[in-house]
Amino acid sequence: MAESEAAAAQRRGIKSFVVRAGRMGTGQIKALAELGPRFVLPYQPAAPLNYEAVFGRQAPVVLEIGFGMGGATAQIAQTLADHDFIGCEVHEPGVGALLKLIGEQGIPNIRIFQHDAVEVLEQMIPKASLAGIHIFFPDPWHKKRHNKRRLIQPAFVAKLVEHLAPGGYLHCATDWQPYAEQMLEVLGAEPQLQNTAESYAEKPAYRPLTKFENRGIKLGHGVWDLVFRRR
Numbered sequence: 001m002a003e004s005e006a007a008a009a010q011r012r013g014i015k016s017f018v019v020r021a022g023r024m025g026t027g028q029i030k031a032l033a034e035l036g037p038r039f040v041l042p043y044q045p046a047a048p049l050n051y052e053a054v055f056g057r058q059a060p061v062v063l064e065i066g067f068g069m070g071g072a073t074a075q076i077a078q079t080l081a082d083h084d085f086i087g088c089e090v091h092e093p094g095v096g097a098l099l100k101l102i103g104e105q106g107i108p109n110i111r112i113f114q115h116d117a118v119e120v121l122e123q124m125i126p127k128a129s130l131a132g133i134h135i136f137f138p139d140p141w142h143k144k145r146h147n148k149r150r151l152i153q154p155a156f157v158a159k160l161v162e163h164l165a166p167g168g169y170l171h172c173a174t175d176w177q178p179y180a181e182q183m184l185e186v187l188g189a190e191p192q193l194q195n196t197a198e199s200y201a202e203k204p205a206y207r208p209l210t211k212f213e214n215r216g217i218k219l220g221h222g223v224w225d226l227v228f229r230r231r
C-alpha cells in the first residue's frame, strides 16, 4: 500500500508544533530555576524511564502530550492523586507555568519533559507501560497543506498504542470538528483499540475545562472527547 502523505511527513521528521517565542513571566522564570531541577526530566535518547525511581513509588502512569499552560494537568494530578503524570510540552512559558502551579499547590505526582513528545514516547517510555494517554486540544492545523502536522494519524496512533498497557486508555479532545472526525476515523481503524462509547464519549469527570478549550467555546466551537482502550 502506498505510504500516506501524513505517514511520509512524520517519517521525514515534520513536527506537530512550531516553537513560538513567548514572554516568560517573572513567576515562571523563578519556578523554572527553582523547581526545574526537581520536576523537569532531561531528554535522553534510548533511555527508558524507571517510573518507580522517577516518582519514588509504584503507581499507574499517564502521559500527557501538549499540556499548554498546564492548568488542566495540575487539576487532574490532584483529582487522580493515586496516578503519576508525565507531561510533555515544548513551549517554555507553559513549562514555567506548570512548575509554578506545582510549587504553589504542592503537587508531587507530575514530571515534565520540555521536548517533542513523539521522541519522548519513542525513546524514553517503556512499551506497554502506560495506564493512559491524554491529548487535549492538540494543534488542529486547520489548513489543508498543514494537516500532515496533526498528531492523530495512523502511524503515530499505532506507536501510542504500543506504549499503553493492555486495558490502558487513550483520551483525546478537540474543538475542531474536522479533526474530531479524523480522530474518530483513525482511532476506530486501529485494530488494537476499542471505543469506550458508541462514537464520541461523554467528557470524563476528571477532565476540567482547558485553557484552549475555553478559547474555542468563546469562538462558538463544539467540543468532542474520544476515549479508547487498548484491547
Ligand SMILES: C[S@@+](CC[C@H](N)C(=O)[O-])C[C@H]1O[C@@H](n2cnc3c(N)ncnc32)[C@H](O)[C@@H]1O
Binding pocket: 016, 017, 065, 066, 067, 068, 069, 088, 089, 090, 091, 094, 115, 116, 117, 118, 136, 137, 138, 139, 140, 210, 211, 212, 213
Ligand atoms: C493547542 S495547544 C493546547 C494546550 C492544552 N492541552 C490546552 O488544552 O489548553 C497544543 C499544545 O501542544 C504542544 N505540542 C504540540 N506538539 C507537541 C509535541 N510533539 N510535543 C510536545 N508538545 C507539543 C504545543 O506547544 C501547544 O502548547
